[in-house]
Amino acid sequence: MELVSNASPFGGVLTSSNTSGNASGGMGLLVESEYAGRFTYGERIVLAVAMSIIAVVGSVGNGLVILSVALSRKLRTATNVYVVSLSTTDLLTCLCLPWHVLGAVSIDGWPIGMWICSAFGGLTIIFVGSSIITLAFIAVNRLFLITQPSTRYRTLYTRKMLLVTTLVAWLLPFVTVTLPPLLGVGKLGYDEKYLRCGPVQTSGGPLSNPYDMIVSAVLYPIPMLVIVVSYVKIFLYIKHHTKTILTPNIAPSDHSSSSYPKSPTANNNGTPHPGTLSPVNSTRRRLSRRQVEITKNLFYVVCAFVLCLTPYSVGLMIPAADHFTPYAGVILLLNSCVNPVIYAAKHPYFRTVFVCIVTLKFSKIPEPSSFLRYALSRDDFSK
Numbered sequence: 001m002e003l004v005s006n007a008s009p010f011g012g013v014l015t016s017s018n019t020s021g022n023a024s025g026g027m028g029l030l031v032e033s034e035y036a037g038r039f040t041y042g043e044r045i046v047l048a049v050a051m052s053i054i055a056v057v058g059s060v061g062n063g064l065v066i067l068s069v070a071l072s073r074k075l076r077t078a079t080n081v082y083v084v085s086l087s088t089t090d091l092l093t094c095l096c097l098p099w100h101v102l103g104a105v106s107i108d109g110w111p112i113g114m115w116i117c118s119a120f121g122g123l124t125i126i127f128v129g130s131s132i133i134t135l136a137f138i139a140v141n142r143l144f145l146i147t148q149p150s151t152r153y154r155t156l157y158t159r160k161m162l163l164v165t166t167l168v169a170w171l172l173p174f175v176t177v178t179l180p181p182l183l184g185v186g187k188l189g190y191d192e193k194y195l196r197c198g199p200v201q202t203s204g205g206p207l208s209n210p211y212d213m214i215v216s217a218v219l220y221p222i223p224m225l226v227i228v229v230s231y232v233k234i235f236l237y238i239k240h241h242t243k244t245i246l247t248p249n250i251a252p253s254d255h256s257s258s259s260y261p262k263s264p265t266a267n268n269n270g271t272p273h274p275g276t277l278s279p280v281n282s283t284r285r286r287l288s289r290r291q292v293e294i295t296k297n298l299f300y301v302v303c304a305f306v307l308c309l310t311p312y313s314v315g316l317m318i319p320a321a322d323h324f325t326p327y328a329g330v331i332l333l334l335n336s337c338v339n340p341v342i343y344a345a346k347h348p349y350f351r352t353v354f355v356c357i358v359t360l361k362f363s364k365i366p367e368p369s370s371f372l373r374y375a376l377s378r379d380d381f382s383k
Contacts, residue, residue, distance in 0.1 A: 047104045050330045051097045058094035061340030062087040068353040074367040078157040085166050086134045090336040093127040096120045110190035118188035121197030129173030129219035136223035139230035142295045147237045176218045186211025297346040308335035
């Protein structure tokens with residue numbers, strides 16, 4: 001029997017591979033795994049049930065977020081491009097969980113083709129990594145939206161820019177996870193010790209540890225640093241402009257730059273023409289209560305991710321907590337279903353559209369999309 005182990009902070013994976021052979025002088029006796037009995041069947045069932053619940057709730061919730069943006073033009077903002085991307089990665093993570101459930105309840109190792117475990121283990125890491133990078137792009141987006149003039153924001157966040165950054169959020173994790181194994185640095189497989197699919201240290205391979213180091217270094221520290229710096233700058237900017245924020249005469253909008261400010265030409269008395277924005281009014285528009293609330297809500301999403309990630313990260317550094325690593329991995333996966341709950345509880349526009357969809361009152365969805373208007377005209381969704 002050959003046993004190797006490894007650690008990775010993504011996808012709830014600490015990995016090992018176990019190759020069983022014949023013993024007792026070739027008598028054909030199967031050597032029992034060192035990890036047999038490490039978890040009782042009851043513990044395996046608890047893990048499986050928890051992941052199953054996350055899969056169902058996360059699939060429904062994230063599907064609801066994506067459908068809401070598809071049906072309401074009011075939700076089609078630059079920021080929500082990233083929100084939809086984030087919901088898509090969370091949805092796909094949830095769709096991968098049934099395979100992790102299979103690994104949790106299997107007593108004799110991975111029961112079917114190992115390529116399936118390798119594929120879905122790798123995909124899970126890709127989706128989690130994409131979520132982190134997307135959260136970083138959201139933080140930068142809110143930083144520019146809050147602190148920069150609307151003209152500069154609109155110039156930067158064009159459709160091309162949104163497309164490129166979204167592709168980066170997906171392609172960077174994909175390359176980071178798939179390229180090293182193709183170059184002989186590590187591999188993916190079943191982790192018998194922690195009941196997960198993911199990175200596996202190659203037997204006798206000196207480059208297997210760098211695989212986890214590469215994945216961890218690319219997908220975690222830099223995005224988290226961007227997130228922290230962005231929200232700290234937003235906080236300091238808002239704190240400095242508190243009096244402006246508290247001005248109640250700003251019309252709520254999920255996109256502060258929904259119209260370009262006109263040139264501040266003035267009347268003979270030096271006051272701006274009606275319909276123009278003075279520098280003070282421009283600042284007020286950027287720092288409207290609605291924008292601040294939306295930024296806070298997206299910060300809650302970041303906080304939820306950090307809270308879900310922390311137990312697993314801490315567990316990696318405490319050998320005594322080794323047995324609880326699978327549970328910490330489940331907490332990490334829990335993040336895939338909490339974001340829709342935050343949107344429903346804190347975001348007024350998402351909450352309104354959620355209620356309309358759940359109650360099948362599609363005709364009451366604000367600013368319906370062209371598809372929804374067409375469907376309503378045919379009475380397909382009328383209620």
